[in-house]
Amino acid sequence: MGKPEDLVNALADLKEEEALKLVKEMLDAGEDPFKIMEYIRRGMEIVGNRFANSEYFISDLIYAGEILKAITALIKPKLAKGAEAKKLGKIIIGTVAGDIHDIGKDIVVFMLEVNGFEVYDLGVDVPPEKFVEKIKETGAPVVGLSGFLTIAFDSMKQTVEAIKKAGLRDKVKIMIGGGQITEEVRRYVGADAYGKDAMEAVALAKKWMGVK
């Protein structure tokens, strides 16, 4: 059986075949699947850090996501239900109404998840009411609004207003992001912050939830 560090490094270096082989070996040798998940989390954390340091790019993150998917498919059947690892906090995220772009949003979701957050991904073209419902349902303290088109500026503004109208504005922090988002747009929308990239989303979430 390979050493845990081998798996962590294989993942961090995006060595797909090697990582899959190591996981299979560990499972066959009877290693605790939760321990394997922890190695994977550590490997993905390194991927995230390399992305934050501009050593890795969107291409690498997408590839890392694919490797993660393949490995999770191997491990999931062996994981006992209800024994989920503890998460840092809940975040609701979605691409706002009228916009169906998801690449940027998915990268943010990926980065939040590998950093230990529980993410409720509402998908694309999400109407304001859906965000409101999900806040009520989950009590998540952070909401992320994504949008690539300029039409998304107004949808974001309407979403923030809907949250306000529902009396939830002081219960959540709202971050926005997307290709054309700037500080002016943040002010226009009435969000609490905007992020230029996925790492800023992670930093904001950590700050707002008091995670060090």
Place this chain on the structure above:
Amino acid sequence: MSANEKREELFKRWLSPEGVKFVNEKSEKAYKERVTRIKDAIEMKKPDRVPVFPIIGFFPAYYVGLTPYDMMYDYEKLTFAFKKYVLDFEPDAHGGAIGPGPGKFFEILDYKLYAWPGHGVPKESSYQCIEGEYMKADEYDILIEDPTYFFLTVYFPRIFGALEPFKKLPRFTNVQEMYGAFTPASFVPFGLPDVQAALKAVMEAGNEALKWIGYVVAWDKEIASLGFPNFFGGGTKAPFDTLGDTLRGTRGIMLDMYRNKDKLLQAVEVVTPLMIKMGASAAKMNGNPIVFIPLHKGADGFMSTKQFETFYWPTLKKLILGLIDEGCVPFLWAEGGYGSRLEIIKDLPKGKTLWGFDQTDMRKVKEVLGDVACIGGNVPTALLQVGSPKDVEKYVKNLIEVAGEGGGFIVMNGAVIDQAKPENVKAMIEATKKYGVYK
């Protein structure tokens, strides 16, 4: 003819457009001044002033109180809105009324690749690509062997619901001799009822496209007769984006760089000459050398420098040089950030290309590309939508100071304008006219 002669010829045709009768001497003079201003900038000379060319999406619709849906389904409204935009704002050039496209055409073909106003997105929204693997990872060989066969019998059935039966079409290169098994047998699929229904849809779609293009072309001539040139002679795509945008999709193409490297490299080579022809033939038909090439997947952050140099740049460079050879002016539109690519892309012949940037630092662009190519862009769409005219004026003034010195510069926005405050678009144009005069 040499490349330069071909280019001069195309510029000449752009300067004196075929079939256009100017309404008066003033409009003819204005038209020629505008084309000359743009040509001088592209050739890195000093024009009378910096040209200004806002790149417009559905902005005219919002400006006149209509929707993108109206632009796609009512050609009278389309031409009305786009004309009003040009006449009210008086930019140095426009991008035609061709962008919105005919909604009914897409309905007839049951187009799956995009959501469009009233058809997957609200009537007030622009059309948007639906990401997907319209070409599977194991289909590279079919594409590489015969791109047309792949498009016709694999890709069309996926992106056009109405053309699904095209799966049954033969290889046309089977048509040989009189022998029954070769030629007549190849035509058997055309007798099948579902294939015939698909062919009927093609004809119906053709009728709609023809009707629509009639409006678009007449509009172009009318606007030219009033003194305003169309900036674009044609368009094409970077070979990597051809594969990545609407065939393999973003996820697919990114994974292929790791899992399917050799096939991907072969495929981008195969489509390169096709992309050259796509741009050059349009430029020749329209009598205007400028070929628009939007750049997508090679932007900062999307891939590493090594990946850019391996997968993206070699065929993009071939495309650029191939177009230049045909007398065209490749107009590269670098969406997102391109700061990390500047040192690579500067390896081009001087004064033959035009580069529009979105979020790249224009001081750095001027420094690196300033003696290689005409540059422009960078007026933020966010600023145009939520800023004030004063902010826009300040931004444009600064931009001209930073990047306009000595010529070779065009004021353009960074990403396509849909919803923007009209007074801000006006301010962008007026500020250029005010601060862009060369002494």
